[in-house]
Amino acid sequence: MTEVDTTSMTAWIAPRYGGGEVLRAEVVPRPAPGDRDVVVRVRAASVCSGDLHLLTGTPYLLRLGFGLRRPKHRMIGQNLAGEVVAVGGAVTDFRVGDRVFGEVSHGAFAEYVRADAGAFAVVPAALSMEEAAAIPxxxxxxxxxxxxxxxxxxxxxxxxxxxxxxxxxxxxxxxxxxxxxxxxxxxxxxxxxxxxxxxxxxxxxxxxxxxxxxxxxxxxxxxxxxxxxxxxxxxxxxxxxxxxxxxxxxxxxxxxxxxxxxxxxxxxxxxxxxxxLLMRPAAADLDYLAGLAVEGSLRPVIERQFPLSDTASAIAAFERGHASGKTVLVA
Incomplete structure (x- = not known):
């Protein structure tokens, strides 16, 4: 019987600034939750312009806060949906097994991500993970x-x-x-x-x-x-x-x-x-948007889907621009 590794995961890493061509998949330690965190098994993620800015390091002024010579956070990705697999001791809003979606500062293009529980909202049963990941x-x-x-x-x-x-x-x-x-x-x-x-x-x-x-x-x-x-x-x-x-x-x-x-x-x-406009993530806004999607007043438009294992191609497609809606990665 093959023993399952619960200590590591695969994540997409940006070792230096550049486009999709600099990305590579690496095996890294799987995160554990802090007191107010949840760890989420990523089922879907979407690409946004912020991902591209942080990956390319442009405008260069950004590098003052995000790393002068290389990205401070090598794991990229901000928008995701998935299932909670671990919760911190102070977390009361979520339990293991909950379907959640939200925006994090980095690391969404990986098998697992850790973030403050306040970054997430519940994915309604009527929404797919791909639809939820396209929203934040x-x-x-x-x-x-x-x-x-x-x-x-x-x-x-x-x-x-x-x-x-x-x-x-x-x-x-x-x-x-x-x-x-x-x-x-x-x-x-x-x-x-x-x-x-x-x-x-x-x-x-x-x-x-x-x-x-x-x-x-x-x-x-x-x-x-x-x-x-x-x-x-x-x-x-x-x-x-x-x-x-x-x-x-x-x-x-x-x-x-x-x-x-x-x-x-x-x-x-x-x-x-x-x-x-400088958007500020808010769980209440995620709940509102999900509610509109469930009632049919809002439809996430997804033009392209890629496997999470082909994140580099998804980024390259996003870089070309002129998208019709969102680009989504599916685990």
Whole structure:
């Protein structure tokens, strides 16, 4: 009888900064829970833009906090769903065997991950692990942008620029849940998908310029960062809200710092509200998003699935961009 090894696991490691080509699978010690932690057996994980920033070390300013010469945390991955296999002594919300999902700081692209129990929420029985793993980063970013900054409500005219990606596909649906009339900007090949998830108006940016519209928007959620601020403000109502997320333009050294500074300074002197979005993970938001998914108001859009054993290929596909929804890894 073969003895099962319960002390080690396989994880995807980034020994240096780079793209998917630097990743390698290594056998490492399996984590044990701290007092407030849970250890989760990863069943599915999804790729987000934060994974790519931490893997490549760009913008280089990030390296001041995440490792100057090589990644401080060699195990990558932030979004996952799986089963709890161990709990810390102070954990009361979860038990061994619970299906959970959430966002962690690192290490999701592995057989097991350890994190504070507060990072997780329960996966409803009606959701698959793949669907749950697709939700955390993108779903919470869309929700906090529209609900908390945009204050989107019934009757608002909302435009999502970059509507076909991970965050965008959630944003279109959440804006509809909040009662808005939704215009969605994407490329030609994504038009059908974006229309299918509920957009009232779909704008093909290869053929039409949304900044030339005659009817202004109450809220513009920018996930593409491909238009000048003055162009966007021109189609925003006098007291409208502009929200800029992580895809803001910038170079490899300082990334979006110049752009975000411009947004902040303009906000000081404009009647319009212009804000940059920094998503903060919250278990309550995960519960809310999962509830919407169960009732059918929200559908995680999954374009590509890879086995967890082929994480490098998944990262390479994500690097190429122009995704239609999420890229998911399945254990």
């Amino acid at each position: 980063d993108s779903g919470m970013t869309a929700l906090q942008g529209l609900r908390d900054i945009g204050k989107v409500g019934p009757g608002h005219r909302v435009l999502i620029n970059g509507a076909s990606g991970g965050v965008g596909s959630f944003a279109v649906q959440l804006a509809k849940v909040l009662g808005a009339h939704v215009s969605a900007v994407c490329s030609t090949r994504h038009l059908a998908m974006v229309r299918d998830i509920g957009a009232d108006v779909v704008i093909d940016y290869t053929a039409d310029d949304f900044t030339r519209t005659e009817v202004p928007y109450d809220v513009i959620f920018d996930l593409a960062g491909n238009r000048k601020l003055r162009e966007i403000r021109r189609v925003l109502t006098a007291d409208g809200v502009f929200i800029s997320s992580a895809a803001a333009p910038g170079n490899n050294w300082f990334g979006p710092v110049r752009w975000l500074t411009q947004v902040a300074l303009t906000d000081l002197f404009a009647r319009q509200t212009l804000k940059a």
